Amino acid sequence: MFYSVEQPIPQSRDNPGAIDKLLITLLAFEQQPCWRLSDLARALKIPKGTMHRLLLKLVSYGFLYRQPATEAYCLGSRIRVLAARGWPFQFLSDFAHPYLEQLALTTGETAFLTRVLLLVRGPGGRKSALATNHDCG
Secondary structure: OOOOEOOOOOOOOOOOOOOHHHHHHHHHHHHHEEEEEHHHHHOOOOHHHHHHHHHHHHHHOEEEEEOOOOOEEOHHHHHHHHHHHHHHHHHHHHHHHHHHHHHHHHOOOOOOEEEEEEEEEEEEEEEEEEEEEEOOO
């Protein structure tokens, strides 16, 4: 079952475990890219001290970073890297391949599919780009 800000951690006879709280905290960033500690704790109905520890752990692994000016926690570069690895790039290439071949045969030209993913890393603004091509023809 999916939980979001609108659907907080389910209350059961046992307290939700640390892993549940950590994952639900991370899922809250689907709703908005940055959260202040108190707003997130309130939205997820998790005590502020517990939320602070969860956020610090996510920051330590690069899943989040803290903006000093606003004191908000925002999605970090690690989550973007993981998302990029999980995106079905190979599926897209496999799907497009016969169409690219047909296009190349029909036009007598080279047909290719280009995918570019731009990653912005952390508050320093360092950028890295990943580009791959799939050529047919």
